[in-house]
Amino acid sequence: MSEAAAEARQGRVEFTGSRHELLGIIVRGYLLMIPTIGLYRFWQTTWKRRFYWQNTVIDGEPLEYTGTPAQLLIGFFFALAFFLPIYVALFTLSMQDTDLVLLGYLAIGAAIWFLSGYAIYRARDFRLARTLWRGIRFDQKGNAWAYALRRFLWSIVVVLTLGIAYPWMASSLWRYRYRHTWYGNRKFEIGGNWKAFAGPYFGALALNLLSIGGTVFWIGSAHDFMLVGTTPIPGPVGLLACLGSVVVLAFTLAWYRTGTASRMLSTVTIGEAALTVRIGPGALFSQFVLYVLGVAGLLVVLGLTALAAIGAIYAAAASGGQSPDAAAVMAIFQSGTINVALLIVVYLVILGAFGLVAELTLSFGWWSLLARGATISNPDSLHSVRSGGEDRAVIGEGLADALNVGAY
Template sequence: MHDPVAPPLQEERARFTGEDAEFRRLVTKGALLELATAGFYRFWLATRIRQHLWGATILGGDPLEYLGTGRELLYGFLFALAILAPIYIAYLLLGLAAESYKAFASLPLVLFFIAFGQFALYRARRYRLHRTAWRGLRFGMGGSGWAYSWRAMLWGAAVIATLGLALPWAAAALERYKMRNTLYGDLQGSFVGRGWDFFKRGSWIWLVGVVGVVLWIVLLGGVANSGEGHGAKPHAGAAALGGLSMLVLGLVAVFFYGAYKAIQWRWWVEGVRIGNVGATSDLRTWALIGNYWKFIGWAVLTLLLGVALLAGVSFALAHFGVVNFDALGSKSGPHPAFIATIIGWYLLLLLAMGVLWRIYFVQRVWKLVILSLTLHGLDAAREVKARETTADAIGEGLMDSFDIAGF
């Protein structure tokens, strides 16, 4: 008598229904409101961005829901600020006093703040999961932020000591801790991805990167020593070659970064499990690289337009006699109108770059990843029981205080 054959796992392609134009309007309007409210609208903007992305993500025919509020993020930020402000002041005073006696005496305080940042990252993830629902049930997350923090610190030291070779194993270990503390209803999360698999996929990036950096350092060393005689300056051609090499290195880095992120996303997606539910990804490397190049192109164009705008406004101020640029170096100092122009130009440029960042590093990457997903075993998520859990927004506030919140 033959054993019954297990039915194949249900497979379904993920969908993303958000419109690029709608998201672009959302973040552009949000940036202007951030400017008008001295930055306080950022909490409501982050909430609206998540509502847009979550609501447009369709898994198994049903969208995700984001249930957090801007008020929660604001309260979390203020509470975190009340904790961090005294620590910042104490750090400043103790750091100044310690450095007057011994160099690097404040290093333990720096390490503490790095550890605190890892704690904030974990708590922020916990908050977002507790505010995410699918088919009427919320996700959840337990575990300790400090337990994650010391793990991240130790693995970070190993990554530095091995010049990045330990990164795949560090990523796998940290993801295992996060996922085994992740829940959907009563389904337990897990991470089955292995560091060795990540290493095999991305080792060529590490090898080419190390060789490239070494060759670049040798080239710069040759440029620095290209002068005739001791203490002579390098030839103009050699200096130009050094500058060109830096530009080329930066442009090539875009390709390697896109390749690395594509490998990382595919490896991560294939390792995540919620109960028996898993996924695979066919994320295309060139799609990510192209997305990053679009960001660079628009950023360069925005910068050029910004410089042209500043030049035009400055010319107009000089033409109408508002600012005398010949007297800017005098003891009277720059004219208030010119100072206001510079500040306004800087803020507008900063907001424009923020809009581009949210479009190409948040929404477009999210869209590419979601559209690459094939979900497996969704039938295992039908009989899930709800859990009554919640989480505060302090972690998000800590992230905001460290300026490491993604969106």
């Protein structure tokens, strides 16, 4: 890099979104999903992306998400075409009774794993092709099938080496993704390799083996457990050690994610401009803690609501004048329809509430940490980027949706 570039201005990345704005989007989405039998999820996803994109301000100019809900809806129909043969195969398999059945399930599992690689790539393509900055579109080129194959073959190697090959797999996939990423007519480059992953990966692995192994060993050797039925329940010290292991797990996870993201993204360059990302593990760990607190708070709120509901039912049963008894309370639940409706409502409320907490802490936290931790050196060099041709029809998001591998 020339001396002029080294002296060049640093471009800042800011994130201007707030959690309560996101909360509004999610709550409105949940409410609208009920009358639309779930179809509003495509609109919900679009609104969430608009929120994340337009609040990410790079060197003074926000990103713009240009995708529409209708594209997601159509993409989902296309995904059905992929999924139907798998579905038929599973149906046929479930009616066979030979030793080949297990092999058949394995083959379908492998096919889904392979397809999810394709889906991940196409979903990234979909999002990048709908991302504008300074009026110029990003793009993901390369071949989604080649990516899926690469991911699939690496997975086999990782399984065969009992996980040791994972850093090589991760860096290989990162490099494929970034080397086929374009901003207008300018290509991304990435310099990071397996070394960026090896430290955090093996470090995290070793620490977890140590903490979990140590806990199990201590509980076993000190006989610090009671048998409840046939299930061993660790004693007070053992319980503390288990809790410690969970904390170690969460912290090493934060360390791994922030460490690898910082190292890999800091080797990304777009022509003369270079990206630098600095995120400390503590920042992500605090988001994890926030998530646990949010879930705990939520459980308390849900529990209190359920108690209030039971109290109301008890009062309703008692209002007949006679003292309430179990039969009177049960009488309210006589109708199967009410029960089923209750069950479904409770399930949806719990699922929705947990999704909400995860989105507000984990997803929001990770995005804003990434944005705020990033700087771009020599952003002025990007002024000469030209638009890279018109948008192709990319209907690649649906499969990711159907296989549930999409993010953001």
